[in-house]
Amino acid sequence: MGKFKKSKSGGQPAINTASLPDIVFMLLFFFMVSTTMKEVDMKVLVSPAQASELVKLERKELVTFIYVGIPLKAFQSLYGTEPRIQLNDQFATIKDIQSYIAQSRDNMRESDQAKMIVSIKADKESPMGVITDIKQALRKAAALKINYSANAMAE
Amino acid sequence: MAKREIPEVNAGSMADIAFLLLIFFLVTTTMDSDTGLARTLPPIVPEDQPPPPPIKDRNVFRVLLNSQNQLLVGGEPMDISELREAAKEFIENPARKDDLPEFKEITVPLLGVVEVSKGVISLQSDRQTEYQAYLMVQNELAAAYNELRQALARKKFGKDYADLEDEEVKAIRSIYPQRISEAEPKNVGGKN
Numbered sequence: 001m002g003k004f005k006k007s008k009s010g011g012q013p014a015i016n017t018a019s020l021p022d023i024v025f026m027l028l029f030f031f032m033v034s035t036t037m038k039e040v041d042m043k044v045l046v047s048p049a050q051a052s053e054l055v056k057l058e059r060k061e062l063v064t065f066i067y068v069g070i071p072l073k074a075f076q077s078l079y080g081t082e083p084r085i086q087l088n089d090q091f092a093t094i095k096d097i098q099s100y101i102a103q104s105r106d107n108m109r110e111s112d113q114a115k116m117i118v119s120i121k122a123d124k125e126s127p128m129g130v131i132t133d134i135k136q137a138l139r140k141a142a143a144l145k146i147n148y149s150a151n152a153m154a155e
Numbered sequence: 156m157a158k159r160e161i162p163e164v165n166a167g168s169m170a171d172i173a174f175l176l177l178i179f180f181l182v183t184t185t186m187d188s189d190t191g192l193a194r195t196l197p198p199i200v201p202e203d204q205p206p207p208p209p210i211k212d213r214n215v216f217r218v219l220l221n222s223q224n225q226l227l228v229g230g231e232p233m234d235i236s237e238l239r240e241a242a243k244e245f246i247e248n249p250a251r252k253d254d255l256p257e258f259k260e261i262t263v264p265l266l267g268v269v270e271v272s273k274g275v276i277s278l279q280s281d282r283q284t285e286y287q288a289y290l291m292v293q294n295e296l297a298a299a300y301n302e303l304r305q306a307l308a309r310k311k312f313g314k315d316y317a318d319l320e321d322e323e324v325k326a327i328r329s330i331y332p333q334r335i336s337e338a339e340p341k342n343v344g345g346k347n
Binding site for chain 1: 166169170173174176177180181183184189190191192193194195196197198199280281282283284285286287289290291293294297298301339
């Protein structure tokens with residue numbers, strides 16, 4: 001049986017970790033810059049639709065979201081299993097859209113108000129009836145630039 | 156003045172603090188940027204406005220989408236995979252067929268006098284149509300336009316459509332305007 005050689009005392013010098021904070025800070029700044037906090041609590045289930053001719057929504061401050069989908073399990077006893085509309089943090093109906101649009105338009109800078117984009121984030125299985133009602137409401141609210149939210153198609 | 160000795164601050168825990176922050180941002184971050192199909196809705200038509208003049212049948216490309224997500228294009232059932240080519244043929248009308256749209260000549264800055272199709276794509280869906288199916292149709296129609304614009308950009312300017320200057324994009328767009336009209340959906344599929 002062989003014996004393991006005893007390492008000499010003080011053989012391997014410790015790795016210098018003085019630059020570790022710098023590295024971590026660099027990563028930290030990267031994530032701080034690239035991060036976007038989730039602004040709303042989702043109350044409806046949205047599994048995004050897929051498409052290939054996508055356009056990126058560049059300026060987040062111009063975009064107002066409308067979510068459409070089946071309520072999450074916790075809300076189904078109250079709101080049923082039909083697709084519902086969510087504006088901000090609440091369930092809403094078609095009638096609420098107009099005031100919601102007006103409100104989010106008021107919160108925008110005046111120079112940006114004409115460039116407002118409404119992004120419809122709908123579940124891929126929701127019926128077009130709801131979407132069309134939303135579109136009609138948006139026309140009435142004079143919010144004509146819309147964006148059907150979709151993810152890139154998996155090849 | 157007496158020289159006071161300042162003890163050095165121990166920076167050993169700096170890494171721990173930074174790690175803590177890093178992990179916080181790692182958890183809260185969502186990298187995905189929002190993408191989607193951009194569309195413009197038509198403005199509301201005032202009720203007292205006279206109805207628009209009728210469009211000739213040959214100038215309309217009718218796309219119907221029923222509650223079973225099946226396509227009917229110009230009266231014929233069609234698979235979604237064929238829609239793009241059909242739409243391109245309709246817009247371009249390369250053989251100048253009689254049953255495909257007419258052309259009118261307009262003057263476009265940078266390109267001079269060009270023939271522009273009078274065709275309009277009309278899209279109608281059912282209230283029970285699935286959103287994904289509807290979006291796929293929109294997607295294919297957008298793709299048809301994008302491919303035509305890309306081909307024209309290469310031919311006229313020798314560049315990709317995405318790399319064109321604003322003026323050139325405008326010129327291309329006035330030759331291939333996206334004219335997709337959406338009729339009110341029908342409710343044949345029942346309920347709702």
